[in-house]
Amino acid sequence: MAKKYLMKGNEAMAEAALRAHCRHFFGYPITPQTEVAAYMAKRMPKLGGTYLQAESEVAAINMVLGASAAGMRAMTSSSSPGISLKTEGISYIAASDLPALIVNVMRGGPGLGGIQPSQSDYWQATKAPGHGDAQVLVYAPSSVQEMVDLTIRAFETAERWRMPAMLLADGMLGQMMEPVSFPDEVPLPPEKPWALTGTKGARKPNIVNSLYLTPSQLEQIVKERFQRYEKVKAQEVLCERYKLDDAQFVLVAYGATARICKAAVDMAREKGIPVGLFRPITLWPFPEKELAALGGQVKSMLAVEMSMGQMVDDVRLAVNGRCPVYFYGRTGGIIPTPAEIEGQIVKMANRKEEA
């Protein structure tokens, strides 16, 4: 068995990035993800890599753009208000078909909001990570181990599809410690013939660009990118099913909320309620087909989020009326308790069946 370490989510994620051969980190301090920067600042110089504290989030994401254009595995990390600043760069990175990893350890918003855990950046991550027609891969870890596993996976899928990936965590996952293990070996990044290395006089110049002034040309480029997105949707969806085999009621939750929902499911099962949990691990691509199928088999679903209700939109679109989809959420940095969610399960089970 691989050696286990007791580590904070933020530090484990940083270590995972290093083991995934990421040697270029650009950041700016913000609670609750500052441990990532501190960890990188300590380790990168010893590995011959770059840790650079940028003058702003805007600069940090553009440094990532530069390092990624140069063919390197590059990343940045921030929390909600900082991610808003990065969205300009994320749009350019997506439009330039560059891979990169952006970590969002979410905190309560909008505005300066608070610093306690939140999931209120779901819309931003999955619908509008920047301007224009574009998506980013969005991974939602639910444990410190998944902070590690999904960080490594995010680098690999980002490079496979030449698009940015986001690790959408929250303050709880970032700050908590759990035992965690790391893979012995992570494959090296693939060759990148598109990377800017200098022509060495041996090839035509490579150009990394997102400007297309001719509408038909831009449309063509965007359409091709969306064809790629369809392949991503077909191949990269991840989800977890918990006690769903005989479930008539389903909780849908991701990230930290999902693990609290598991406790609530267990509590409700003790009372005889046949309830289970469906946990999207990729938020984009969203497990639409899986949820649609489930929607035809169960009486109702309840989306639980640390927000006013964002992912629930995607659940409803996927289920498309096959069963009622309810919502329960806390926001502002409040973490719902298992008992609170169990109460909602009881309420859902007691609802009169809607014809």
Add this chain to the structure above:
Amino acid sequence: MAVLFQKTKGLTDRETHYCPGCTHGIIHRLVAESLEELGVLGETIGVCPVGCAVMAYDYFNCDMVEAPHGRAPAVATGLKRARPENVIFTYQGDGDLAAIGTAETVHAATRGENITVIFVNNAIYGMTGGQMAPTTLPGQVTQTTPYGRNTDYSGFPVKVCEILREVDGVAYAERVAVNSVPHIRKAKAAIKKAFQNQLEGKGFSLVEVLSTCPTNWGMTPVEALGWVENKMIPYYPLGVYVDRDVHHRKEEEA
């Protein structure tokens, strides 16, 4: 037949989109010639701005990346940190470098990033059709200062070389112009030096080039060259503002 003049290999054969009389073309050539003469064209990665030079990736015959508006020094930082052995330059206008990208410019400079910045100052926003730039002169009429730039209301022009003189990470800052043959020759020497500095690892090097915009200034090309001489140079004095070896000095301090 003896060859008296050849176009530099540093430029592609693409016809540029620049207006007649615009001096971007001259500055492109000086950059390209410098890279060719230093023998580093195959090692060079350039960063385009947003502004009139946004499509410079079509003209420079080397690897190129397009940066968001103002962010070229940050993109260049990422490139240089990733590939320190390569030659990295940005090519930026006044809006890009001295307005929306001021933070990126000043901080790349404070870090002493070992990159070369070509700063084209023509005192106006060209691409968007002639609005006030951070470097628009007092009293200068633009689309957004139709009564002339009123410094009480719109503030004063930004003097980039003068600001950078106070920044410790700057190895080299010189202001040049391309409105006459002697000035062009000096500009060439400055640009080449700014690249040579990078090869020697000296630190952040910036050349501010006073340039024309006949279209948006509402002048003939010849009038525009005169306006640089008579209006711009008095406000933006030419010359070397900083010339030192930042990184070697750091070693001595340590």
Add this chain to the structure above:
Amino acid sequence: MILNLLIAGFGGQGVLFMGKVAASAAMLMEKEVSWLPSYGPEMRGGTANCSVSIDDNPISCPLITEPETLAVLNGPSFDKFIDAVRPGGKAFIDSSLIQKKTARSDISAYYIPAATLAEEAQLQGLGNIVMLGAIAKETHFAPMEVLEEAIRQVVPASKAHLVDANIQALKLGYGYQE
């Protein structure tokens, strides 16, 4: 649940470290474990607390709002959390810093003068570990030898000279009779 512990005190009392020793002991026993600190401005100056959950099954919710076991190292933490302890739970109160006593009869309260005990034994600042020893004795969440090994792992290399003092403090708390 083997241990469901909320530790609270002032920043600087070693609240987080104390939790980390408990969590590391659980890891040595190959149990499921989570450790969650309070974070943000309250870490700097105000009250600090952390939740430690140890179980045979995966930990669902790492945040503890209604602890089975509470350890309070200062007055404000006592006021804030004593009513949150689950009925039947245990509260460990550093009586050298907290003069109050709880009126609750549905919980077991242990008054341990941890800070004073540490000081008298020339173990300044190790009241937290004295308290952890007392908790280990009453809850049996981990045997002494595992806790000692946890201390060896958690004390950073730069402070290796403090390992013995920490182990001494642990034993002091474990052996304390009210």
